[in-house]
Amino acid sequence: MQVTVKTFAQTREITGEDNIALHISENSTIETVISQLKTRSDKWALALEGSVLTACNQELCDLQTVLSDGDELALFPPVTGG
Amino acid sequence: MFALVQVEDFDQGELYARLKQSADEKACGNTGAIVTFTGLVRDFNNVGDIDGIELEHYPGMTEKALMLLVEQASERFSLNSAGALHRVGRIHNNEQIVWVGAAAPHRQAAFDAACYLMDMLKQSVPLWKKEFKGDKSEWVAAKASDDEAALKWMRKK
Numbered sequence: 193m194q195v196t197v198k199t200f201a202q203t204r205e206i207t208g209e210d211n212i213a214l215h216i217s218e219n220s221t222i223e224t225v226i227s228q229l230k231t232r233s234d235k236w237a238l239a240l241e242g243s244v245l246t247a248c249n250q251e252l253c254d255l256q257t258v259l260s261d262g263d264e265l266a267l268f269p270p271v272t273g274g
Numbered sequence: 275m276f277a278l279v280q281v282e283d284f285d286q287g288e289l290y291a292r293l294k295q296s297a298d299e300k301a302c303g304n305t306g307a308i309v310t311f312t313g314l315v316r317d318f319n320n321v322g323d324i325d326g327i328e329l330e331h332y333p334g335m336t337e338k339a340l341m342l343l344v345e346q347a348s349e350r351f352s353l354n355s356a357g358a359l360h361r362v363g364r365i366h367n368n369e370q371i372v373w374v375g376a377a378a379p380h381r382q383a384a385f386d387a388a389c390y391l392m393d394m395l396k397q398s399v400p401l402w403k404k405e406f407k408g409d410k411s412e413w414v415a416a417k418a419s420d421d422e423a424a425l426k427w428m429r430k431k
Contacts, residue, residue: 201402202413250335270416273401
């Protein structure tokens with residue numbers, strides 16, 4: 193199945209990719225997908241080694257969330273608005 | 275209730291009027307306190323002077339997360355209405371960046387709700403600040419003090 197992965201702020205700048213289509217296995221958790229993304233390139237490994245927040249379909253969620261086909265996964269650093 | 279994300283500057287008077295009208299529609303005559311907060315861009319950080327900031331956001335999620343926060347504040351503090359606006363894009367020193375407002379029967383709930391909105395906004399709404407100095411720029415790191423401020427509300431429940 194396939195999901196869309198979006199990145200923002202430092203995560204976007206380090207990876208150099210802000211929106212990718214990714215093939216993943218059925219019943220993959222976000223944690224599994226992050227491990228998969230770390231093998232994509234050194235840039236992805238670097239971007240995902242620190243504190244990264246995750247959102248699934250535009251809602252914050254934890255690493256154990258199981259993804260479904262067509263989901264939008266977003267990866268970004270801790271937020272700094274206000 | 276309302277939650278807005280926009281590039282343009284905002285008018286505090288218009289937002290106050292919108293909040294009051296919203297509170298009146300829910301419970302006319304019941305609102306005894308409206309507290310609003312406006313955040314500005316300082317011209318310095320912990321290193322030195324800066325030349326403004328840029329705010330990146332997650333279009334779609336930022337609006338939803340801000341509205342969810344407004345709804346949570348309204349429920350938690352039994353507000354008659356609440357609102358929030360956050361600017362995105364390039365913002366110069368001393369310009370307005372964020373506004374929150376809370377309308378309640380009594381002042382303590384309105385003050386608490388405004389604090390809650392700002393503390394939790396810094397945890398749950400996807401916005402990222404980058405500071406500029408000349409031709410250089412640097413992302414702002416999340417602060418431990420901001421984490422602690424949000425945790426305080428989570429512990430209180």
